[in-house]
Amino acid sequence: MPGAGAAPGAETVPGSGPGPGRAPRSAPFRPGRASDPAARKRGADTRALTQLLFSQLKELEPGTAEHGRVRSALIEANLPLVRYAAARFRSRNEPMEDVVQVGTIGLINAIDRFDPDRGVQFPTFAMPTVVGEIKRYFRDNVRTVHVPRRLHELWVQVTSATEDLTTAHGRSPTTAEIAERLRISEDEVLACIEAGRSYHATSLEAAQEGDGLPGLLDRLGYEDPALDGVEHRDLVRHLLVQLPEREQRILLLRYYSNLTQSQISAELGVSQMHVSRLLARSFARLRSANRIEP
Template sequence: MSGFSSVEPDLDVCADEFVRASAEAEPAVAARLREDFVRIGLPLAGRLAGRYAGRGEPAEDLEQVARIGLVKTVDRYEADRGSFTAFAVVTIRGELRRHFRDHTWGVHVPRRLQDLGLEVRRATDELTTRLHRPPTDAEIAEAVRASEADVLQARTSLAGYSAMSLNRQVSADDDTEIGDLLGGLDPDLAAVDDLTTVGSLLLRMPQRDRQMLALRYWGNQSQSEIAERFGISQMQVSRLLSRALTWLRTAMLTDVVPAWPGENDEPGVRIELYTGTGRERIARVRGEVDRDNAGELRIRLLSALCAGRPTLLVVDLSGVPTIDAAGLRALVTVRDTATSRGTHLRLTGVAPHLAQLITATGLGSLLR
């Protein structure tokens, strides 16, 4: 299929291409397009199958079941019904859960009860034939040399050996499932896996980002309220929330949890000092300036003012995407110190949205 790459692409984009191309293609060409599209979706099926590993089923069987779910997704997908990826995740998970429901034990029975259950069944048949009536629990217990409590427990475990599925149809002519007759569906049950995964991923996030997510989506606080709480700008809160949500979405659909963005970056802002012409100094600032590193910015710039008593200090802020109230206070301190020492201070490379903040702080005369 033209446009498809061997590198895993965006499945939603490929799905739209597949639907359009298949609608205009001959049957033989449409079949080949279908095979190509299924092949592109195999990595997604493998990742979802991997989440169910270690539960007693062979990994190869789980991957085959997931691939069957992928094929069903491709055959049933309708472009006007929404995202293909979301539909694929729901369908493949349904196939995997159905596999566990139909091919594994409903309950775990200890080996001791399994053996005792077989003896109880055999003794019941023998005593019924000999006594011409159903035996009592005491008579069965005496025959198998066990207590009546153990006999009752063994009989109960036998009933759970071949437990009937709640998804079994009531009859061949009725599509109603047995579970439908026992009570209503729990709408939160399908989200248990996702909630468990999200909970473990949240513990991997930095505390500040985790608190912001909690305040925004559990505390129902606005971005402005969160910004005031942490002493940063609303724009920075918006960017941090977007970064956290993007990382969560990526981690939910991958086997290996990706590194946290910026996890290996050097702490604080980066400040590079250069010597200009004569007694000029240039300080290039890179990174976000907030209350955690505003002190570092103030100390480095004051040190540049004291070293050699420059006549001009140029602070290049072209590499600063955001600056909060603490950072602005640091610049005010540097401005006051420069004035007292007879050094001119100039701010360059300031983004338009930061220029408004700097001007409102009373530093507008320093902008160039």
Template sequence: MTDVLAPPARPARPSRAKSDDSYDDVVDMFVALATMPAESHEYRRQRERIVNRCLPLADHVARHFGRRGEGLDDLIQVARLGLMNAVNRFDPDKGPSFIGFAIPTMMGEVRRYFRDYSWSMRVPRRLRELHVQIGRATADLSQRLGRAPTASELSRELGVPHEEIVECLVAGDAYQLDSLDAPRGSDGSGSTRSVADGVGGLDPQIEHITDREAVRTLVSGLPQREREVLHMRFFESMTQSQIAERIGVSQMQVSRILASTLQSLRDHLD
């Protein structure tokens, strides 16, 4: 009777292969790789199997950094480059876990990419590295304080001088630059203003740049005495009498030199 009333035994759940989560099978693949000649076709095929086995791991690392302003496709390529470096350098005799070696290698490659290549403008390396530290400290302090931390609070948290924190925060604006055509609200008339509308202004002397450069070339081709007379008159603000005394001629000759030289320059410009 007891056997009749007893509930039927439930079938045991199939256990997941340990290698699916831990990548322990990769170490065995490396052990097999070490027995193959490095120039052989079998060696290349085995190495390719290891890389393909670990590609999901690299993609997971890339997605971890996916919301920091860079395209996911670019980050996947960088993480996979780190994976290749890990495969090339991993030695199963020195460490039993490939994950423990590969993940820091891939994350380091992605962090170097952010540090060295993702800035829109060239910024000193020390500021790029400090920018990463400030980002982490800002998240921790914001959670603790319930608000965004000040530069002084970041300085105390990181043990970095206040001036360097401020310099890095200013430099952080160069991480991603806005397009000059990006909208910046509207003006009083309701028209949309762009970034370019608030950056600088039109140089009133811009039209004279071509003339100045043309005159510079013509003046450099004048005889030495004419160049000296022009320099003394227009750059040293000397009178014709002072120029005449310096070069040992009459004031009238200085007047004729100036007149003929200026006329020659005008003719060439026209």
């Protein structure tokens, strides 16, 4: 059994275990810490009842009907702990009933592994296990953005190897160390880490993020004024090829080379009046060929 304050089962979940020589990251659940005197009394009653039930459970033979009854009473008495832990995951958009059920599994595991003789309060012991079970559920089962099954399974191995190497070296392992441990390439490790971030999609219209930056819509979405030009250029190109070659050249000299009618007449060896008539005739043809309403 882990030492005082440790959470059994939580060491397999990143960020949920206390680590060597450290206290659990999550604050221990203490019913009755609210300012409401009635809530404090309920919390004190729950702690006293839990202590009494554990003392009874210790004297009973596992598998007997009486042992099962006391164990069920312990689970029922500490369900508020599970609901408290589940509330931390309310933003994950997962039904609270499912999260509470998963957390209850962690509570049952904690009850089965708890030793009251170690001098640790049960809520302090059980909370990391409950939270770890919920985190494992979200890690392995809940994804809005789905990744290939092989990559997902490999990501679980990368996470486990990262925890082992962190414990062994006292620091976060490098990508090369993880790849060597699992005998895979560094590119596969990086792909797994990227897949591990794909828990759910973020709305482009989401509110501002916690670091004060604008939302994704404000940072990524904008109207490109050049988009209209793309459509217009494509339309002009389609219409120009329908004109005679000389009229195409006159239009290009006038509107792409920015020559005046006098300069065009000198370039082509025709009168300026003739250039003007050709331009007018070209515009009439283009307008008749363009069936799109302005």
